[in-house]
Amino acid sequence: MDTAAIDPVAGLSFSRALATHSLELRRARTEILQLNVGKLCDLTCVHCHVNAGPKRKEVITRQTVDRILNWLTETNIPTVDITGGAPEMAPDFRYLVEELRSIRQVETVIDRCNLTILLEPGYEWLAEFLAAQRVKIVASLPCYQPTNVNAQRGDGVFDCSIRALQRLNRLGYARQPDLTLDLVYNPNGDFLPPDQTELEADYKRELKQNLGIDFNRLYTIANMPIGRFAAWLRHNGRLDAYMDLLMKSFNPASISGLMCRNTLSVGWRGEVYDCDFNQQLGMQWRKQKPLFVWDLDPGQLEGQSILMGNHCFGCTAGAGSSCGGALVAAGG
Numbered sequence: 001m002d003t004a005a006i007d008p009v010a011g012l013s014f015s016r017a018l019a020t021h022s023l024e025l026r027r028a029r030t031e032i033l034q035l036n037v038g039k040l041c042d043l044t045c046v047h048c049h050v051n052a053g054p055k056r057k058e059v060i061t062r063q064t065v066d067r068i069l070n071w072l073t074e075t076n077i078p079t080v081d082i083t084g085g086a087p088e089m090a091p092d093f094r095y096l097v098e099e100l101r102s103i104r105q106v107e108t109v110i111d112r113c114n115l116t117i118l119l120e121p122g123y124e125w126l127a128e129f130l131a132a133q134r135v136k137i138v139a140s141l142p143c144y145q146p147t148n149v150n151a152q153r154g155d156g157v158f159d160c161s162i163r164a165l166q167r168l169n170r171l172g173y174a175r176q177p178d179l180t181l182d183l184v185y186n187p188n189g190d191f192l193p194p195d196q197t198e199l200e201a202d203y204k205r206e207l208k209q210n211l212g213i214d215f216n217r218l219y220t221i222a223n224m225p226i227g228r229f230a231a232w233l234r235h236n237g238r239l240d241a242y243m244d245l246l247m248k249s250f251n252p253a254s255i256s257g258l259m260c261r262n263t264l265s266v267g268w269r270g271e272v273y274d275c276d277f278n279q280q281l282g283m284q285w286r287k288q289k290p291l292f293v294w295d296l297d298p299g300q301l302e303g304q305s306i307l308m309g310n311h312c313f314g315c316t317a318g319a320g321s322s323c324g325g326a327l328v329a330a331g332g
């Protein structure tokens with residue numbers, strides 16, 4: 001796309017940028033409940049917007065899982081997207097997945113998996129469990145070559161990720177129609193992702209030819225200027241330049257597909273946000289008091305306004321960015 005054509009919004013706040021284009025951001029029908037079960041993770045990636053790591057203590061309890069499941073049964077939300085941290089490290093992960101599988105309207109359960117957890121001692125059961133429960137896996141692999149992956153995620157992570165992908169393939173992932181394995185690319189620095197379709201073709205060619213790996217789709221996701229990535233930008237004196245890049249690349253065509261329109265983000269204590277990024281910024285929904293998912297009337301969500309900030313430019317830059325990848329086709 002031609003970013004020069006949208007320069008007029010550079011320097012404006014996100015809400016002003018929307019107004020400049022006569023756009024409004026409101027919730028549509030809720031199709032996805034994205035549950036962040038906590039900050040526990042076996043890795044400490046440079047770009048992590050959650051500040052997750054092995055020493056974090058925040059994790060969902062059985063009681064909170066049950067309260068969320070009870071609320072969910074009263075809705076018609078068809079997809080539950082489990083994220084973290086490494087969500088599989090939550091003590092009640094297995095219970096959560098099994099219970100979700102028994103809820104009539106929940107058609108798709110997604111596990112946002114960092115791949116390395118599949119090979120950690122104590123998690124030998126995990127890959128088979130996910131396959132048996134027909135859980136869709138969305139896995140991070142920021143490059144098809146070792147150098148970039150290890151720089152961003154830690155030494156040895158590429159080899160470990162490759163072994164995990166090969167294991168998932170052997171279990172039928174990306175080889176059977178009901179076992180979906182999607183990959184996520186995010187840039188290894190302060191630049192926007194390349195074209196998703198072209199990069200997916202590169203990934204497919206390189207991973208298949210060199211390592212025999214199959215996957216379904218590649219999502220390109222921009223790095224958000226929050227959490228550990230914002231700290232890294234600030235430390236290197238590059239935060240302002242990255243914000244400038246995001247603002248100058250504002251793409252009004254991305255607004256209709258933003259994930260905050262159809263996703264409800266729920267935290268490990270059951271609290272509610274418009275998206276996982278707002279969750280990490282503490283932008284919890286309030287109505288006189290902070291709101292939890294069990295306070296909500298599922299029939300009243302559509303049409304509600306969305307809490308915005310300048311970090312939202314991370315979702316609207318270039319081809320746009322969401323948990324499902326780019327929002328606008330090349331040239332849009």
Ligand code: SF4
Nearest residue numbers: 041043045048085114
């Ligand atoms: S980016 Fe993902 S895998 Fe890396 S530390 Fe954060 S939650 Fe863990």
Ligand code: SF4
Nearest residue numbers: 260274275277312315
């Ligand atoms: S950061 Fe969240 S609220 Fe802002 S545009 Fe992105 S998804 Fe929507």
